[in-house]
Amino acid sequence: MAAGFRRYATYRGATLAGAFTNTVFGVIKVSILFAAADAAGGVVVGYDKAALSTYTWVSQGLIAVVWLFGWTTVSERVRSGDVAIDLGRPVHPVLAWLAEDLGRAGQACLVRFVGPLVIGGLLFGLRIPTRPETVPLFLVSALLGVVVSFGGRLLASLAAFWLVDVRGVLTLYVLSSNVLCGLLVPLHFLPGWARAVAYATPFPSVLQTPVDIAGERATGTAALGLVAVQAAWAVALLAVCVWVFGRGTRRLVVQGG
Amino acid sequence: MADRRVWTALLRAGLAGQTAYRASFALELLGAACAVGLDFIEVFAIFTRVPQLAGLSYLEVVLVFAIASTGFATADAVVGQTDAVIQHVRKGTFDVVLLRPLSVLGQLAAADVQLRRLGRVVVSVLLLAVVLVRLDLDWTPGRVVMAVVAPLVATVVFAALFVTAGAVSFWLVEATEVTSALTYGSAYLAEWPTGVLTAVLARFFTFVIPAAFCGYLPALTLLGRSDPGGLPGWLPWASPLVAVLAAGLSGLLWRSGIRHYVGAGG
Numbered sequence: 001m002a003a004g005f006r007r008y009a010t011y012r013g014a015t016l017a018g019a020f021t022n023t024v025f026g027v028i029k030v031s032i033l034f035a036a037a038d039a040a041g042g043v044v045v046g047y048d049k050a051a052l053s054t055y056t057w058v059s060q061g062l063i064a065v066v067w068l069f070g071w072t073t074v075s076e077r078v079r080s081g082d083v084a085i086d087l088g089r090p091v092h093p094v095l096a097w098l099a100e101d102l103g104r105a106g107q108a109c110l111v112r113f114v115g116p117l118v119i120g121g122l123l124f125g126l127r128i129p130t131r132p133e134t135v136p137l138f139l140v141s142a143l144l145g146v147v148v149s150f151g152g153r154l155l156a157s158l159a160a161f162w163l164v165d166v167r168g169v170l171t172l173y174v175l176s177s178n179v180l181c182g183l184l185v186p187l188h189f190l191p192g193w194a195r196a197v198a199y200a201t202p203f204p205s206v207l208q209t210p211v212d213i214a215g216e217r218a219t220g221t222a223a224l225g226l227v228a229v230q231a232a233w234a235v236a237l238l239a240v241c242v243w244v245f246g247r248g249t250r251r252l253v254v255q256g257g
Numbered sequence: 258m259a260d261r262r263v264w265t266a267l268l269r270a271g272l273a274g275q276t277a278y279r280a281s282f283a284l285e286l287l288g289a290a291c292a293v294g295l296d297f298i299e300v301f302a303i304f305t306r307v308p309q310l311a312g313l314s315y316l317e318v319v320l321v322f323a324i325a326s327t328g329f330a331t332a333d334a335v336v337g338q339t340d341a342v343i344q345h346v347r348k349g350t351f352d353v354v355l356l357r358p359l360s361v362l363g364q365l366a367a368a369d370v371q372l373r374r375l376g377r378v379v380v381s382v383l384l385l386a387v388v389l390v391r392l393d394l395d396w397t398p399g400r401v402v403m404a405v406v407a408p409l410v411a412t413v414v415f416a417a418l419f420v421t422a423g424a425v426s427f428w429l430v431e432a433t434e435v436t437s438a439l440t441y442g443s444a445y446l447a448e449w450p451t452g453v454l455t456a457v458l459a460r461f462f463t464f465v466i467p468a469a470f471c472g473y474l475p476a477l478t479l480l481g482r483s484d485p486g487g488l489p490g491w492l493p494w495a496s497p498l499v500a501v502l503a504a505g506l507s508g509l510l511w512r513s514g515i516r517h518y519v520g521a522g523g
Contacts, residue, residue, distance in 0.1 A: 014434060017431075017435040021437050021438040025442060028442065028445055033303075036307050036310060039307040039308065039310055044307060163280070164281075166281070167281055167285060168280070168281040168284025168285040168288060172288045175292060179298055184296075185298065189306055190305075
């Protein structure tokens with residue numbers, strides 16, 4: 001985990017650049033959502049402007065923490081045969097990769113989460129949480145969001161055991177996760193049937209749930225219920241990954257000697 | 258003559274490489290086509306909740322979206338790889354590109370034309386055609402000209418932004434993600450009415466980064482509307498000039514970026 005943290009902390013310029021890009025996108029998104037609030041008379045789908053701003057900046061900040069971009073770390077290792085090295089390690093590769101990903105997420109918190117949140121908050125205002133349990137519950141929920149996101153990304157990457165070129169699978173995975181996790185637009189904006197589809201997948205657990213907890217859209221037992229759902233997805237996805245990985249390694253042929 | 262053979266060879270090698278794995282290529286093509294639908298979900302979702310946005314109705318915002326999306330998709334397919342020029346620099350393959358007696362930009366475009374991104378072009382053009390019919394416009398000669406010019410201008414402006422991004426990355430070797438704010442950020446903004454922004458930001462995205470010329474302003478002319486922010490009605494007609502200016506500036510930046518490049522040695 002520490003290695004993951006250090007590895008990503010080395011690239012300071014890249015971290016700042018990423019935070020800058022998230023901030024630019026946040027400014028555009030919050031402007032669109034504010035215009036929607038104006039058109040609806042100040043409140044849209046139960047969000048006032050402070051709540052819309054909180055949604056935007058917490059979600060923009062979490063993008064890099066839970067990692068909603070393309071992810072080729074594992075699929076490249078499978079394709080190149082480097083996965084054989086992971087197999088020789090004393091820990092299960094799925095757990096080793098998870099540890100590295102948690103380190104990566106921890107590093108992302110420092111600049112990529114806090115940066116956009118502070119700048120966005122200063123420019124557009126934020127809704128300050130009123131309940132004492134909100135912040136700790138948010139931290140737990142964000143951590144589970146990272147694990148669920150990791151499980152989904154890893155599962156898609158493991159297709160590399162069966163396909164020579166997984167770029168297509170990974171592209172579709174990123175696209176669908178970006179809609180279904182509530183990054184593009186809050187899931188509460190979607191019509192009921194579309195919301196039902198989204199909540200049948202693990203993706204809301206990646207982003208919408210921690211964002212809703214931070215914005216106190218879900219509180220009390222409802223919030224605890226959402227966190228329990230996240231935990232269930234996290235365990236289920238990791239278990240499936242371990243199983244699929246086992247099946248995949250049986251097919252694996254690494255050349256060389 | 259020999260030049261043309263080299264160009265054809267480069268182009269063919271690039272295209273053959275991309276289509277070698279058929280199943281994966283089909284998925285990528287589908288993914289690119291879906292990308293439009295995805296961006297569109299945001300417009301759709303917001304309009305299930307409000308009747309208008311910054312004074313424009315649903316179909317009117319879809320027009321802005323379709324013009325910008327067509328321009329961005331085309332530019333992305335042709336020169337979208339220039340913002341990845343830094344990968345060549347890191348891997349050391351950029352020297353090979355420089356050594357050939359051909360235009361650097363041309364080589365990058367020819368070797369890296371992204372066939373899969375054509376999926377996005379096709380869907381965007383279809384959407385533009387559908388929305389132009391559905392809007393039931395009064396087709397004066399001026400509108401016809403604008404309907405043709407607008408996607409072309411958007412293509413040139415986005416292409417200029419991609420080239421600028423590539424040029425800038427020669428200086429920002431470590432921080433190239435800044436450039437996605439320029440390219441993808443402008444594309445995202447151009448798909449929406451610039452009127453959603455505060456006055457200062459709207460001016461910035463009109464006169465500094467000409468994103469408003471890639472969707473919103475030409476759409477206003479097609480709809481026969483004036484800008485609530487007070488921009489003059491003739492401004493959209495200046496868009497070809499803006500495109501030429503953007504292309505010229507990005508070309509200059511690109512050249513000085515290449516001159517700035519220092520090989521890793523060896």
